[in-house]
């Protein structure tokens with residue numbers, strides 16, 4: 001990396017603040033590149049690390065050979081780890097898609113939350129996530145409707161942040177889309193696509209992704225409630 005680039009990134013570091021109050025440490029990951037075609041972030045993707053101990057997750061996200069990274073990681077105690085500058089393209093969403101966006105990495109900020117996927121998310125961790133999200137949404141003028149899970153942009157492939165994640169809490173704080181009320185008719189597949197679920201051609205996988213986040217106890221074929229949620233989300237999508 002030329003010295004110019006290094007200076008540029010250093011200058012940006014001060015801008016990528018959490019909220020000024022959260023304890024933050026830097027563990028830089030080399031796994032990033034330029035955002036393609038001058039893209040700016042307008043999506044936030046939430047992940048769980050899905051492994052223990054947490055130090056192993058951090059080591060993986062910063063190891064050159066892993067080819068994965070994130071912008072921010074939140075430890076169980078609520079401390080933040082800054083791994084990639086927000087102006088860079090971190091490698092967290094792989095082949096995901098959301099609505100018309102096929103290169104989610106170029107258009108997003110990726111947040112990894114330390115959790116194996118089987119435990120509740122710790123309260124200090126959720127507090128830190130709320131502060132960090134509020135700062136990111138403000139900094140980049142991102143709509144809360146564009147805060148999504150990895151499972152939303154990779155139906156059938158990814159399940160994080162998973163059924164234990166408290167999406168309702170984020171929605172109450174205006175930091176994510178609330179689950180729309182009501183029921184609707186029609187075909188489920190186009191409604192799911194209009195709601196943003198374009199990461200798979202398999203409507204069942206997209207339905208499972210929608211339910212994981214908005215209706216985790218639902219089973220069986222799509223019903224009027226699923227269609228109502230998808231139609232409501234479609235109304236919020238850009």
Ligand SMILES: [Zn+2]
Pocket residue numbers: 046047048092150158160
């Ligand atoms: Zn993930």
